[in-house]
Amino acid sequence: MAIIQSNDCLIPLIYKMSVDFTGAVLPGQFFMLRAWDKDPLLSRPISVHDYEAGQLTFLYQVVGKGTEILSQLKSGDNVEIQGPYGNGFPEINGDLCVVGGGIGVAPLHYLVKKYKENNPWGTCRVYLGFRENSYGVEAYESMADEVILDIGGIITNKLKVNPNEVVMTCGPEMLMAAVAKMVPLENKVYVSMEAHMACGIGACLGCTCETKSGNKKVCKDGPVFLREEVFYE
Amino acid sequence: MSKCLETMFNEILFRNPVIPASGTFGFGREYEAFYDLERLGGLCTKGLTLEPRVGNKGIRLWETPAGLMNSIGLENPGIDAFIKNEWPHLKDINTVTIINVGGKDEDSYLKAIEKLNLVDAQLIELNISCPNVKSGGMAYGIKAATAGEITKKVVEISKHPIMVKLSPNGDAISDIALACEAAGAKGISLINTLQGMAIDYKKKSAVFNNLYAGLSGPAVKPIALRMTHQVCQTVTIPVMAMGGISTWEDALEFIMAGATCIQMGTMNFNNPLAPIEVIEGLENYCQKEGLSNISEIRGII
Numbered sequence: 001m002a003i004i005q006s007n008d009c010l011i012p013l014i015y016k017m018s019v020d021f022t023g024a025v026l027p028g029q030f031f032m033l034r035a036w037d038k039d040p041l042l043s044r045p046i047s048v049h050d051y052e053a054g055q056l057t058f059l060y061q062v063v064g065k066g067t068e069i070l071s072q073l074k075s076g077d078n079v080e081i082q083g084p085y086g087n088g089f090p091e092i093n094g095d096l097c098v099v100g101g102g103i104g105v106a107p108l109h110y111l112v113k114k115y116k117e118n119n120p121w122g123t124c125r126v127y128l129g130f131r132e133n134s135y136g137v138e139a140y141e142s143m144a145d146e147v148i149l150d151i152g153g154i155i156t157n158k159l160k161v162n163p164n165e166v167v168m169t170c171g172p173e174m175l176m177a178a179v180a181k182m183v184p185l186e187n188k189v190y191v192s193m194e195a196h197m198a199c200g201i202g203a204c205l206g207c208t209c210e211t212k213s214g215n216k217k218v219c220k221d222g223p224v225f226l227r228e229e230v231f232y233e
Numbered sequence: 234m235s236k237c238l239e240t241m242f243n244e245i246l247f248r249n250p251v252i253p254a255s256g257t258f259g260f261g262r263e264y265e266a267f268y269d270l271e272r273l274g275g276l277c278t279k280g281l282t283l284e285p286r287v288g289n290k291g292i293r294l295w296e297t298p299a300g301l302m303n304s305i306g307l308e309n310p311g312i313d314a315f316i317k318n319e320w321p322h323l324k325d326i327n328t329v330t331i332i333n334v335g336g337k338d339e340d341s342y343l344k345a346i347e348k349l350n351l352v353d354a355q356l357i358e359l360n361i362s363c364p365n366v367k368s369g370g371m372a373y374g375i376k377a378a379t380a381g382e383i384t385k386k387v388v389e390i391s392k393h394p395i396m397v398k399l400s401p402n403g404d405a406i407s408d409i410a411l412a413c414e415a416a417g418a419k420g421i422s423l424i425n426t427l428q429g430m431a432i433d434y435k436k437k438s439a440v441f442n443n444l445y446a447g448l449s450g451p452a453v454k455p456i457a458l459r460m461t462h463q464v465c466q467t468v469t470i471p472v473m474a475m476g477g478i479s480t481w482e483d484a485l486e487f488i489m490a491g492a493t494c495i496q497m498g499t500m501n502f503n504n505p506l507a508p509i510e511v512i513e514g515l516e517n518y519c520q521k522e523g524l525s526n527i528s529e530i531r532g533i534i
Binding site: 038039040041042043082196197198199201202203204205206207208210214215220 | 256257258259263264266279287288290292293294295296298299300301303305308450451479499501502503505
């Protein structure tokens with residue numbers, strides 16, 4: 001159980017929730033959230049948007065019954081959180097280029113923040129694509145060296161990757177597939193996959209993702225994979 | 234520790250009648266982070282087949298009101314890899330390990346069973362009821378005659394006692410149970426998932442690549458309870474019941490309907506501690522009701 005500090009609507013259907021939590025959390029990891037008994041039956045996997053000791057923040061979109069219930073919670077309410085789960089994005093030494101689309105931008109905030117903490121001299125460029133309205137962009141402007149925004153178009157049309165950059169992306173699979181295809185093979189690319197999950201801990205085999213080296217569990221082996229593992233055809 | 238939940242299932246002693254169900258518990262490892270597996274009555278492995286299987290493509294999970302549909306398709310590492318990588322870990326856990334075995338034809342069932350003769354397990358759960366594999370076990374499990382035939386052949390060559398896991402999707406379930414008992418099964422487990430269907434109206438397509446999938450979770454409990462009662466009225470071998478059990482009260486209802494043990498599946502996803510909470514709830518119930526053993530209320534309905 002965690003106590004909710006705040007749960008605010010940023011734009012219609014997009015919410016930001018902060019809860020009391022202290023523990024080791026990596027960028028790209030997720031928690032299983034629930035604030036209900038048996039309907040819906042399952043918890044909701046929500047990625048970490050931000051973390052500092054005592055405060056864990058999620059950015060989420062209301063898409064169904066579970067996230068609808070989450071969106072109605074108020075500060076002071078309890079929410080059950082299980083985690084952190086998953087491998088998360090790796091730490092790197094070179095420059096970083098992140099590409100996010102839609103609610104896939106959620107885990108990138110903490111990623112960029114940790115990168116800048118660990119690599120104060122490294123360069124971080126951020127590409128963010130949204131369909132209609134953007135959210136959370138200002139936070140990147142204070143952290144990243146460059147923010148490239150696209151609303152209503154195709155963010156990957158603007159994407160130019162520098163030779164020394166590692167690319168990390170999260171968003172619709174089409175976006176990640178496009179990133180995987182267009183970034184030169186010399187650059188490392190990490191993609192954060194999404195799947196329907198039941199357990200979140202690797203037991204149900206519901207979130208299996210086909211990879212070059214056989215089936216992998218998005219929840220436990222991922223959600224972050226190397227480009228060549230997932231987009232190999 | 235109180236012995237009020239100790240349960241004999243045939244000649245096997247379970248410290249309590251609560252067992253996580255096949256396919257919801259991996260090979261146990263994932264849940265070791267939540268509790269000591271030795272608190273469980275037993276555990277049931279992910280369904281194994283002779284050869285490794287990659288399982289089904291496409292969406293594998295779909296929620297329904299108080300239920301969950303799945304189409305995993307028996308993804309598993311195969312018997313050999315299980316014996317090499319998982320069994321050494323499992324065999325040292327002091328609880329009853331039940332090995333779940335599926336197959337696509339008689340030959341694959343029998344070869345798998347033969348290989349398992351090399352390990353010292355306590356009980357094999359013969360899966361003749363997976364609804365998610367086209368050429369899969371359910372073909373055997375929906376007719377009493379074929380269920381009896383495959384059970385008989387397996388029982389003949391297995392050094393382990395065989396418990397047959399029945400499908401709710403075929404002939405009258407008590408007829409199938411009776412055929413399995415006559416074929417030498419030492420126990421019956423039921424129910425596997427109910428075959429269902431999901432359509433994504435937005436995409437104008439079926440959700441699952443296989444079209445149909447298995448429904449489980451609290452939504453199926455009344456059906457599972459009815460079938461448990463019918464089978465317990467029919468056979469004399471013990472029954473391990475499952476289907477939507479989410480609380481100790483649910484577990485108690487199945488025991489009152491005649492079940493010797495109960496399995497918990499989908500609820501492990503809702504609450505990883507669910508089996509432990511059920512064990513504690515049943516213990517409290519025995520104390521409160523002054524039962525020296527849970528068996529005193531078994532089959533009272």
